[in-house]
């Protein structure tokens with residue numbers, strides 16, 4: 001879904017307001033452990049700051065479903081975040097002065113898509129090993145029972161004897 005930026009590019013200083021909705025049927029995160037369960041709504045402003053460079057300042061909201069890495073149960077949560085971006089013309093190689101939390105992307109001809117930077121920003125908020133709660137007990141490695149629901153009685157706390165020797169070693173950070 002492209003935003004037409006022809007009028008924006010005509011003059012330095014031009015800006016306009018944007019309201020976009022990215023449908024969760026059409027736009028995905030393309031990772032295993034999380035997915036969109038609502039459309040992503042973004043609003044904000046695009047500003048032509050010179051040299052064909054367009055800055056985005058906006059906020060977005062989306063609902064995500066994230067699988068717990070221990071018990072595999074999906075948890076639903078919402079994200080409301082600020083988003084900042086710098087869009088450069090196609091094949092623009094030069095450095096752009098950027099703030100630390102800005103994403104850089106290219107636009108195509110007269111059309112700009114926010115999706116890539118929105119997706120990147122969402123991915124950054126998803127932990128590598130998400131947990132439904134800090135003390136999630138996970139699944140029994142023997143029978144697969146969700147140990148948060150009930151205890152199957154299998155021994156799950158045992159430490160492999162080869163690792164036993166390592167458990168007292170302190171790791172310095």
Ligand SMILES: [Zn+2]
Pocket residue numbers: 068069070071072073131132133136137138
């Ligand atoms: Zn869990």
Ligand SMILES: [Zn+2]
Pocket residue numbers: 140141142143144145152153154
């Ligand atoms: Zn079990």
